[in-house]
Amino acid sequence: MKLSGRNIPEPVKAVVHLGSRNYGRLTAEQRMLPSFLICGGQRCGTTSMYRALATHPAVLKAVLHKGVHYFDVGYDRGLRWYRAHFPTYRQAARIERDLGVPVQTFESSPYYMYHPHAMERIATDLPSVKLVVLVRDPVERAYSQHAHEVARGFETEHDFAAALALEPERLDGVTEKMLSEPGHYSFSHQHHAYRARGEYVRYLRRMAEHVGRESIHVVDSHEFFTKPEPVYDAVLDFLGLPSPTEVGAHYPVFERHNARPRVPLPDALSTELTEHYAPYNEQLAEWLGRTPSWLS
Numbered sequence: 601m602k603l604s605g606r607n608i609p610e611p612v613k614a615v616v617h618l619g620s621r622n623y624g625r626l627t628a629e630q631r632m633l634p635s636f637l638i639c640g641g642q643r644c645g646t647t648s649m650y651r652a653l654a655t656h657p658a659v660l661k662a663v664l665h666k667g668v669h670y671f672d673v674g675y676d677r678g679l680r681w682y683r684a685h686f687p688t689y690r691q692a693a694r695i696e697r698d699l700g701v702p703v704q705t706f707e708s709s710p711y712y713m714y715h716p717h718a719m720e721r722i723a724t725d726l727p728s729v730k731l732v733v734l735v736r737d738p739v740e741r742a743y744s745q746h747a748h749e750v751a752r753g754f755e756t757e758h759d760f761a762a763a764l765a766l767e768p769e770r771l772d773g774v775t776e777k778m779l780s781e782p783g784h785y786s787f788s789h790q791h792h793a794y795r796a797r798g799e800y801v802r803y804l805r806r807m808a809e810h811v812g813r814e815s816i817h818v819v820d821s822h823e824f825f826t827k828p829e830p831v832y833d834a835v836l837d838f839l840g841l842p843s844p845t846e847v848g849a850h851y852p853v854f855e856r857h858n859a860r861p862r863v864p865l866p867d868a869l870s871t872e873l874t875e876h877y878a879p880y881n882e883q884l885a886e887w888l889g890r891t892p893s894w895l896s
Contacts (some may be wrong), residue, residue: 628680630688632660635704636730636839637722639807640713642797643744644734645821647857650708652832655852658699658841660687662707671722672715673785679725699847704839711790713803716778719810729815730839731807736821737894738798738880739865739873745794747862754791761869767795798877801884822893828854 638646638653647666654661662668662685670682685707692703712718713733722729735741746763749755757763770788778784807816817838824831829851833843844851885891 627688628683630690631683632686632689632692632705633683633726634662634686634706634729636706636732637712637726638706638708638710638732638734639718639722640710640733640803641735641741641800642710642714643741643748644710644736645819645824645856646708646710646734648855649732649734649819649824649835651857652828652852652854653706653835655849656836656841656844657847657849658695658701658703660692660695660703660705662686662705666707667709667711668707669709669711671718671725672709672711673790675717675721676783682725701842701847702840704841713807714789714793714797716775717782719807723810729811731811731816732819732835732838733800733804733807733816734819734821734824735800735884735892737892738800738877739870740894741798742794742873743862743865745797749791754787760794760865763792764795764869767792771796795873795876799880801880801887804884804887818888820893825854825856 650666653659668685686705695703746760770792774786774789
């Protein structure tokens, strides 16, 4: 019986990945570094965008994982470890000869958008990198994240309102501690910041301070899912990549990934969150120079 990537036992996957990373470290100097990153936001369609970009003939994804999580929780492993995750220059050169256009590689780690040290690290190690960010209705995003964390076993409080109520206590002083101790890890900061994650403009401003506004492309996920081809074309243009049809390929099949069924959000809680996000949404619209879809 032939095993696919989906039904290979997890212990076997772990061994294969360990061997691949060890080999990757030995050949680190021969490997590419990413020219762009999908770095957020969480539960905003990053998996769908990752898979769409990974189908492009001139794009090579990270070898083992969608998200390497180097600049947030793996930075102590060093740049050789990071490079081990990417394809070789030789592989890229073969494709470039066939296509006649430069090949790029990338990864997608949505926590990069939120980790207090990630942007500074990215600017230091990848000074020419471009960042792709997806945003959606922050109320729906928060509700979606809670359902996702519960499903993965990372959230023990199954009631969304109760989890929101716990958020201030869970995150109290955490960012300050992470800033003062760069190696400090907080599980709640990564998995339980439901309300805070939707305050997009705060994180976008910090990104721009480190990499420059011109190096950031923001995608409205509602527009991506309702009219994917022009949104996809705009991302390719930002990255300096040709349209798929220009290199003898077709557009990908655009799909939603990781969507989870949920009961409707109670009106009172939806209203409370909408009011919380109102000033952030107003500032986001000003920062983007356009009105987000959820306000239209």
